[in-house]
Amino acid sequence: MSSSDQPSVHQTHVALFPSAGIGHLVPFLRLANTLLRHNCKLTLITSQPPVSSAESHLISRFLSAFPQITELKFHILPLHPSIANSDDPFFLQFEAIRRSVHLLNSPLSALSPPLSALVCDVTLISSALQLTATLNIPNYALFTSSARMFSFFAYYPFAKMSDPSSDSIRVPAIGSIPKTSLPPPLLVNNSIFQKIFSQDGQRIKELNGILINAMDAMEGDTLTALNNGKVINGLPPVVPIGPLLPCDFENPDAKSSIKWLDNLPPRSVVFASFGSRTAASRDQIKEIGSGLVSSGYRFLWVVKDKVVDKEDKEGLEEIVGEELMKKLKEKGMVLKEWVNQEEILGHRAVGGFISHCGWNSVMEAALKGVPVLAWPQIGDQMINAELIATIGLGMWVEKWGWGQKCLVKGEELGGRIKELMESEALRKQAAKFRDEAIKAVEVGGSCDRAIEGLIGKWSKGT
Ligand code: UDP
Ligand code: UDP
Numbered sequence: 001m002s003s004s005d006q007p008s009v010h011q012t013h014v015a016l017f018p019s020a021g022i023g024h025l026v027p028f029l030r031l032a033n034t035l036l037r038h039n040c041k042l043t044l045i046t047s048q049p050p051v052s053s054a055e056s057h058l059i060s061r062f063l064s065a066f067p068q069i070t071e072l073k074f075h076i077l078p079l080h081p082s083i084a085n086s087d088d089p090f091f092l093q094f095e096a097i098r099r100s101v102h103l104l105n106s107p108l109s110a111l112s113p114p115l116s117a118l119v120c121d122v123t124l125i126s127s128a129l130q131l132t133a134t135l136n137i138p139n140y141a142l143f144t145s146s147a148r149m150f151s152f153f154a155y156y157p158f159a160k161m162s163d164p165s166s167d168s169i170r171v172p173a174i175g176s177i178p179k180t181s182l183p184p185p186l187l188v189n190n191s192i193f194q195k196i197f198s199q200d201g202q203r204i205k206e207l208n209g210i211l212i213n214a215m216d217a218m219e220g221d222t223l224t225a226l227n228n229g230k231v232i233n234g235l236p237p238v239v240p241i242g243p244l245l246p247c248d249f250e251n252p253d254a255k256s257s258i259k260w261l262d263n264l265p266p267r268s269v270v271f272a273s274f275g276s277r278t279a280a281s282r283d284q285i286k287e288i289g290s291g292l293v294s295s296g297y298r299f300l301w302v303v304k305d306k307v308v309d310k311e312d313k314e315g316l317e318e319i320v321g322e323e324l325m326k327k328l329k330e331k332g333m334v335l336k337e338w339v340n341q342e343e344i345l346g347h348r349a350v351g352g353f354i355s356h357c358g359w360n361s362v363m364e365a366a367l368k369g370v371p372v373l374a375w376p377q378i379g380d381q382m383i384n385a386e387l388i389a390t391i392g393l394g395m396w397v398e399k400w401g402w403g404q405k406c407l408v409k410g411e412e413l414g415g416r417i418k419e420l421m422e423s424e425a426l427r428k429q430a431a432k433f434r435d436e437a438i439k440a441v442e443v444g445g446s447c448d449r450a451i452e453g454l455i456g457k458w459s460k461g462t
Helices: 022-037 053-065 089-109 122-135 147-158 192-201 216-227 256-262 282-295 316-320 322-331 341-345 359-368 381-391 410-422 424-441 446-459
Strands: 013-017 041-048 070-075 117-121 139-143 168-171 175-178 209-212 238-240 269-273 298-302 332-335 350-355 372-374 394-396
Touching (some): 022 117, 041 089, 122 139, 139 147, 147 209, 147 238, 147 381, 216 381, 256 298, 269 341, 282 322, 282 332, 298 322, 316 322, 341 350, 372 410, 394 410
Parallel strands (some): 013 041, 117 139, 209 238, 269 298, 269 350, 298 332, 350 372, 372 394
Antiparallel strands (some): 168 175
16 A cells, blocks of 8 residues: 555544542543553643642652643632532532533633543533533543442432332342432432532433443443443443553552562451541541451551541541550551552452442452452442442441441451451452453453444544
């Protein structure tokens, strides 16, 4: 073929529009890493100022690692106090971003080459749809939780939530979800969360597609039901792109925790960490400490005392108490800092994970084949915990309820840790998920094919 016969090389240009919080940012940056490998041009919209230091740090490490990415700094308008009816700083930021989106019209239309598509966060769907209608480009949403949670989200506009005679919601093809397992702010009338959830849920059919950090090995039936119109009719394609892989830029430093693990036998350590936006009460922190000690296992425990990291200023000894701290140090490592979670989960010494079931953490546990003791704290986490128990990635103690509301005693926790660490069945099942995850991310595997399919569509403006 002569050079004049070559098809013109047109680089697909995608804008990525994450919302607030690490749990929402991480999957976007991992997706960006994958799209770069497939030769896309990317613009990252960063809402200013971010809520947490963890987000600022992660964004700057990402941009230093990938100087070819355009950052579009998006200075959001402050929220009017009459609308700010939440004490959750992340929900307030969701709403502030949604109300500022019109400011993006002109900078996005000025980008060169012109945008082929926009991928927005699940909490920005309705406002991002206005943007993409003006820009006349396709709009895809990245759903930051499980396919199971997405099914509920899609069905929510049709669910009879206010029916007092029913204490559960029957989601077609998924089954019954007890109302007590739903994100608690969803049950608070007129809460910011409820409004966003319902406004966005009503408009998902207008999207061109939905990307989920999910894989068939864990949620194949749900993904099939979603794509066959069994959950609701008329959904756009739901594309499983998981597991999204953790990237080098996320955690550049080798930390002492890893060196400590290096000297310990395989699967002898339980790792306890509750994500980036859950603070335990002081009473619960004491019980977790005594539970870890009474389990008899070695442990690596990340303590978090405040919801937003910038406010987390007190020292570990003050929070945990000197006496307990002494006992803890005999058997484990306790930290109050950002850790390299994927490296810890991937360390051969780690045999179990006590997790709040934030979706990124769940997918990381599956990717590394580490069984989970599910202890949901907020949001979508109880729905994820039910999934973990159903598919055997781990165990869930239903009677513990929401971590933010009930106190779990140390003795009870210690017993469950033993159960987790001693279960051969869970270990085998988690290893199966790891094997499937590895297959999915191989060159030519399901992730590659899904991303290539998306880029093919974007390059045609669909
Ligand atoms: N994470 C980390 N180090 C920490 C705390 C969290 O690397 O000290 C990462 C974790 O691996 C995951 C993300 O931050 O990728 C947290 O997202 P998740 O959905 O699990 O929970 P959230 O923080 O949103 O509650
Ligand atoms: N969510 C959704 N639509 C929305 C807002 C939230 O589907 O408009 C879902 C999504 O699965 C999200 C979950 O509700 O992960 C809980 O949201 P929250 O912000 O409490 O938790 P996070 O994902 O930040 O840990």
